[in-house]
Amino acid sequence: MNIGVIGLGSVGLFVASQLSESHNVTGYCRRDRQRQSILKNGILVDQKPFHIDVELVENIKKHDLLIICVKQPHIDNLLPVLKEVSETTTFLFLQNGLGHIEKVSVELKNILVGTCDYGISKLEDHSISLKGAGLIRIASVADNNDIAIRTANQLSRDVINVEFASNLSQVLHEKLIVNSVINPLTALFEVKNGEILTNDYLKDIAHQLSHEAALAMKIDSNHAWSLVQKVASQTKENHSSMLKDIQQNKQTEIDYINGFILKQSQETLPSHSLIYQLIKAKENI
Numbered sequence: 001m002n003i004g005v006i007g008l009g010s011v012g013l014f015v016a017s018q019l020s021e022s023h024n025v026t027g028y029c030r031r032d033r034q035r036q037s038i039l040k041n042g043i044l045v046d047q048k049p050f051h052i053d054v055e056l057v058e059n060i061k062k063h064d065l066l067i068i069c070v071k072q073p074h075i076d077n078l079l080p081v082l083k084e085v086s087e088t089t090t091f092l093f094l095q096n097g098l099g100h101i102e103k104v105s106v107e108l109k110n111i112l113v114g115t116c117d118y119g120i121s122k123l124e125d126h127s128i129s130l131k132g133a134g135l136i137r138i139a140s141v142a143d144n145n146d147i148a149i150r151t152a153n154q155l156s157r158d159v160i161n162v163e164f165a166s167n168l169s170q171v172l173h174e175k176l177i178v179n180s181v182i183n184p185l186t187a188l189f190e191v192k193n194g195e196i197l198t199n200d201y202l203k204d205i206a207h208q209l210s211h212e213a214a215l216a217m218k219i220d221s222n223h224a225w226s227l228v229q230k231v232a233s234q235t236k237e238n239h240s241s242m243l244k245d246i247q248q249n250k251q252t253e254i255d256y257i258n259g260f261i262l263k264q265s266q267e268t269l270p271s272h273s274l275i276y277q278l279i280k281a282k283e284n285i
């Protein structure tokens with residue numbers, strides 16, 4: 001397949017590198033310095049090089065599949081570029097959090113959404129380290145399951161696990177709960193993901209957050225807590241994407257994760273309200 005990957009951060013570099021073994025992959029970034037760095041060095045995944053084409057996003061071309069790996073707040077800026085190639089392209093959005101699907105559905109057709117629970121850390125503009133194996137689940141937004149199933153089959157290879165998910169909202173809500181616990185706690189306390197299970201005090205707060213989120217999203221609380229523990233344990237050596245945003249003074253995805261849950265909920269969620277405000281306070285320090 002001819003695949004474009006937009007946003008060459010942790011997830012984009014990972015996906016582009018792994019798919020380049022079996023597909024024709026072009027990565028799109030927004031800084032020429034990053035483009036030059038990848039052209040010169042390839043993408044290094046734990047020092048192993050992978051070579052792809054790299055272009056600036058304004059030079060986007062048509063592809064069978066475009067995988068969008070920018071963070072939630074950056075999707076708006078990208079929409080005009082995506083519309084240019086929308087006639088023939090299938091789009092796969094790989095963001096944490098929710099809020100983007102309604103927005104992109106108004107502008108684009110052939111949309112797939114996915115969740116990624118690999119733990120990945122970007123070291124340099126051209127290099128990443130894999131901090132926990134996981135799974136990418138993809139589903140169709142407009143009940144076009146054939147495209148989602150075909151895409152999952154084409155993308156899945158030994159090195160990258162991609163699975164079709166028949167229940168879009170369940171998959172997205174489960175991932176939302178996991179991120180609403182791991183991401184803000186690790187960002188506030190500046191710890192790796194595994195710490196939320198090994199520090200008894202953090203574990204209690206994590207459990208409370210998980211319970212509230214499960215209540216809000218109408219998912220069984222024990223099931224939600226087991227998912228949180230599974231991902232925290234699988235990615236125990238990773239610094240979450242929210243922690244990296246805080247460390248780099250970037251806007252976090254809190255509005256699309258805990259903020260989304262708070263808006264959806266008919267119940268009061270004291271732990272999520274507090275952690276939302278704490279992250280906002282930390283963003284503004």
Ligand SMILES: NC(=O)C1=CN([C@@H]2O[C@H](COP(=O)(O)OP(=O)(O)OC[C@H]3O[C@@H](n4cnc5c(N)ncnc54)[C@H](OP(=O)(O)O)[C@@H]3O)[C@@H](O)[C@H]2O)C=CC1
Nearest residue numbers: 007008009010011029030057070074095096116119120241
């Ligand atoms: N890191 C992880 O372990 C995981 C992250 N996720 C989710 O995946 C998504 C991506 O996260 P992650 O890879 O960590 O984020 P990063 O911040 O590492 O990467 C995002 C990339 O998008 C680029 N970008 C932003 N706007 C544009 C644009 N208009 N055109 C081209 N490139 C652009 C940024 O460029 P620049 O460098 O120039 O700012 C950056 O390289 C998030 O929703 C995150 O929550 C999901 C699972 C695991």
Ligand SMILES: CC(C)(CO)C(=O)C(=O)O
Nearest residue numbers: 117119182235238240241
């Ligand atoms: C899977 C996990 C928790 C990996 O750190 C993640 O989604 C993130 O960091 O945003």
